[in-house]
Amino acid sequence: MFNTFLSLINVVNSPDESALLPAYLEGVYPVLKEHFTDYEIILVNNLPGRQLNKDLENLPPAIKQHLFILNLSSKTNKNHAFVAGLDRANGDYTIIFEFDFYQQPGLILDLFRKTQEHYDIVYLQAGRRVTRPQFRWLYGIFYSILRRYSNLRIDDKAHNTRIISRRALNSLLRLRENLRYMKAIYSIVGYNTTSIPTDQPIQDEDTGFRERFGASLxxxxxxxxxxxxxxxxxxxxxxxxxxxxxxxxxxxxxxGFDLLGNPQEAVTGWTFLVVLMSIFFAITCLNLYIMSIYLANIYHEIKKRPLYIIESVQRL
Known part of the structure; x- marks a missing residue:
């Protein structure tokens, strides 16, 4: 048994997931009880107006005493719901454990054991992504832009399921951004990060093109x-x-000839008008670029991301 306080978090985002709760909790509970001295289970209810009590009323009291339910007053996106659970977590390590793996509760132990090799963040890595053909090109363009135009180390096959050390979680919670893309925030936080491969593919979310395109932008x-x-x-x-x-x-x-060698007849005032329009077009594009720099600087200042994150302090 590990002398560790573990917080386990999951988000209930649909009625189908709510119905899976008893099987999910009865699966993870024996692992937590057998291998950790203390633990808590935090469920974020992202279904406003639906109480989870009816789904959980037949659970053993031993599970209920370690269970905390956060009922959100209005539905939010999944990333924000995860943050609600992370804010509440008190453990030495916090694990986000999705419903996709409720039949493999032993992965909790695999993730924790990997942290004992001096890793602060360990996530499950899928072998492939299952998505509709019309969205594959969108994912390809999105991740290629992230890799080329940022310094972020983002794994496009990463599941949300991961374990985070206390110090990494404290640093992550300092990034209070309203527009959150969690994979990018994990990368900004840094710390020693690794993955564990899994056969479970990343399932396509039930969202339309408009929502995905907006999230990508x-x-x-x-x-x-x-x-x-x-x-x-x-x-x-x-x-x-x-x-x-x-x-x-x-x-x-x-x-009397253009650049392609074709004979052309000069019209009075045509040269002046074309040159003038081209100059103003170039000046307009220059102004747009300069304004984009100013807006980007203002945007980054408003976000108030930490200038640095200290991983550890050593004395010799």
């Missing part, structure tokens, strides 16, 4: 420089376009 705008980079390239392309248009207009005016 939130994550990209919050954690990458992609949009600023796009505006920079628009400015560079507009500047090159300006140069080409000016050269073409001057060549038509003075030589």
């Amino acid at each position: 939130v994550a990209i705008s919050s954690f990458t420089t992609f949009l600023s980079s796009v505006l920079l390239w628009i400015f560079i392309i507009s500047l090159l376009f300006l140069i080409v248009v000016i050269i073409n207009a001057l060549k038509v005016k003075f030589a």
